[in-house]
Amino acid sequence: MTEERKHPEGELTRLADGSLPAARQADLLAQIERSPEMTAALAEQERAVTLLRALDEPAPAGLRARVDELTGVSAPRRTSRWRRIAVLPAATAIAAAAAAVVILVTGGTTAPTVPAAAHFALASSTLPAPPVDPNESEDLTLRGAGIPFPAWAKEGWTTDGARTDTVGGRRITTVFYKSPSGKRIGYAITGGTPLSGVHGSTATRYGVTFTMQPAGDAKLITWVRNGHTCIIAGRDVSYATLLRLASADERAEGAGAQARVTLARYV
Amino acid sequence: MVRRLDPQSLGQHLDALYRAAWALCGSREDADDLVQETFARVLARPRVIRGDERGYLMRALRNTFYSRLRTSSRRPQTGPQLDDVQPPDPRSTNQPERAVEVGEILEAVAELPEDFRMALVAIDILGLSYAEAAKALDAREATITTRLYRARQRIARQFSDQPAAPSDSREGSGPERSLA
Numbered sequence: 481m482t483e484e485r486k487h488p489e490g491e492l493t494r495l496a497d498g499s500l501p502a503a504r505q506a507d508l509l510a511q512i513e514r515s516p517e518m519t520a521a522l523a524e525q526e527r528a529v530t531l532l533r534a535l536d537e538p539a540p541a542g543l544r545a546r547v548d549e550l551t552g553v554s555a556p557r558r559t560s561r562w563r564r565i566a567v568l569p570a571a572t573a574i575a576a577a578a579a580a581v582v583i584l585v586t587g588g589t590t591a592p593t594v595p596a597a598a599h600f601a602l603a604s605s606t607l608p609a610p611p612v613d614p615n616e617s618e619d620l621t622l623r624g625a626g627i628p629f630p631a632w633a634k635e636g637w638t639t640d641g642a643r644t645d646t647v648g649g650r651r652i653t654t655v656f657y658k659s660p661s662g663k664r665i666g667y668a669i670t671g672g673t674p675l676s677g678v679h680g681s682t683a684t685r686y687g688v689t690f691t692m693q694p695a696g697d698a699k700l701i702t703w704v705r706n707g708h709t710c711i712i713a714g715r716d717v718s719y720a721t722l723l724r725l726a727s728a729d730e731r732a733e734g735a736g737a738q739a740r741v742t743l744a745r746y747v
Numbered sequence: 748m749v750r751r752l753d754p755q756s757l758g759q760h761l762d763a764l765y766r767a768a769w770a771l772c773g774s775r776e777d778a779d780d781l782v783q784e785t786f787a788r789v790l791a792r793p794r795v796i797r798g799d800e801r802g803y804l805m806r807a808l809r810n811t812f813y814s815r816l817r818t819s820s821r822r823p824q825t826g827p828q829l830d831d832v833q834p835p836d837p838r839s840t841n842q843p844e845r846a847v848e849v850g851e852i853l854e855a856v857a858e859l860p861e862d863f864r865m866a867l868v869a870i871d872i873l874g875l876s877y878a879e880a881a882k883a884l885d886a887r888e889a890t891i892t893t894r895l896y897r898a899r900q901r902i903a904r905q906f907s908d909q910p911a912a913p914s915d916s917r918e919g920s921g922p923e924r925s926l927a
Contacts, residue, residue, distance in 0.1 A: 489893065490892040496899070499877065528900070529899065535849055537765070537766055539764075540775075540779060542779075547761055550790050553755055
């Protein structure tokens with residue numbers, strides 16, 4: 481018996497960040513299902529992983545310039561050129577993304593990429609806010625690719641509108657939410673096979689891998705549910721907040737169900 | 748695999764190294780100095796590395812951090828001078844809520860017992876694998892995993908809405924609640 485199997489916290493640590501070998505997951509998930517203490521311990525580990533791996537503070541520009549000098553990267557003309565590109569106004573980046581979307585909407589049949597689909601999660605609403613499902617208070621009545629959108633009132637976010645779009649033959653359904661302080665996020669579900677263009681650091685919660693990636697001045701969290709790409713996007717909202725909401729949705733979907741599915745796969 | 752360290756490839760690790768340094772020092776300004784000194788030391792002469800570049804930088808960062816601690820403990824302590832006070836980073840002041848959140852988390856990491864902090868910085872902030880972290884920190888992988896578990900436990904409780912468990916008040920790297 482390995483040292484980690486004698487001390488399950490070692491395996492919980494790895495399960496929380498997705499590094500536990502698949503062969504060990506079934507046993508451990510079975511233990512977790514039987515133990516409220518281990519369930520709570522796993523939730524703590526996952527909470528810390530989410531907080532820590534969502535940190536995205538970049539090095540200050542002054543430090544980068546000094547390090548570039550040390551590493552010999554700062555050939556002056558090249559550096560200044562790239563700096564200018566790096567500080568292009570966010571509006572320009574968004575306009576470029578919008579232009580890409582327009583091309584896709586008007587002529588293309590190619591599936592959208594994640595950044596293109598995220599454009600809609602950051603756009604204006606064109607439909608009224610969908611109501612809460614009277615039969616399921618955790619969900620809204622609106623669905624995207626058969627997946628119900630979550631009601632996040634308990635998380636402090638209320639619905640603020642919706643829209644539907646079709647890009648490259650793919651239906652993108654989006655619901656917008658706002659916080660009491662006026663921040664706004666969009667949750668878009670794209671029907672069909674998972675989209676390309678997913679790049680960034682990842683965090684695993686409830687067995688689901690979430691990818692964090694920037695898009696202009698916005699932040700995106702993407703993951704796949706039931707084979708469809710889900711995107712939550714917002715400006716002036718931290719990755720930690722977006723991850724908390726995305727993983728709350730997965731938790732509501734059923735951490736227990738997830739565990740059972742994983743178990744069934746390996747037993 | 749043994750190979751020569753390419754200085755120009757090190758810039759890609761800068762952001763992660765800066766966050767790691769902030770988590771070690773507990774201050775944005777000290778992190779800035781620590782990272783610059785780390786790069787200056789690494790690049791002072793050609794280097795040959797075995798394994799991952801980021802693991803190598805983690806060892807260099809840790810050694811530089813300890814070296815600075817030893818130096819500062821020998822130096823007479825004085826209060827900050829006006830010239831030492833740096834203006835706030837404009838990117839962060841544009842997003843005050845985010846700045847507080849990042850700062851609070853990294854400063855909480857800096858308050859962890861040293862062994863816990865190093866394991867957490869290596870794996871959750873720098874993104875090393877458990878094996879790379881064990882090599883960088885000269886410890887067994889199982890030891891690193893246990894330290895990481897405890898470190899995450901403390902951070903999760905500190906930023907939880909739930910009341911803190913009694914074991915939160917313990918210090919040092921001794922055992923906390925165990926599931927074994």
